[in-house]
Amino acid sequence: MRDRDESGRPRNARPRDAYGRPLPHGAAGVPTMPDDLDMPPAEALVEAQRLLDEDRPFHAHEVLEAAWKAAPEAERELWRGLAQVAVGITHLRRGNLRGAQALLSRAADRIEPYGEAPPHSIDVDGIVQRARALADHPEEAPVKLRLTTP
16 A cells, blocks of 8 residues: 555655665665755755756756746746656666657757746756757766756
């Protein structure tokens, strides 16, 4: 039976590795983000960047997904696309090139419309270019990505 929170929502109590793969119960895993993660966009970007820099794209995706769910309607697709970029990189790390290509392409399409007026200093053009390059050449390494402009 799956572990559930107080409201009955399922949660995964299994430990996970750095790329989000479930490990056997009782194994030492990498801590995941809390289900109720809530931080302002600037903090979410800093935390997601830290996790990407540490080669923890699955965990960066969790931060970006929380930001997506809390974002105002006008920014939701941007944050959704950012979360998809992190998941695409996760798929690259797991060796799922086809899944990575699909997610990275979809993410670039979703993010691109924000290029004229990127909120929160998000480097929309750079992220779109990098996501498309990785989708075209998923074997490229290392996967470096900057979320914001300097």
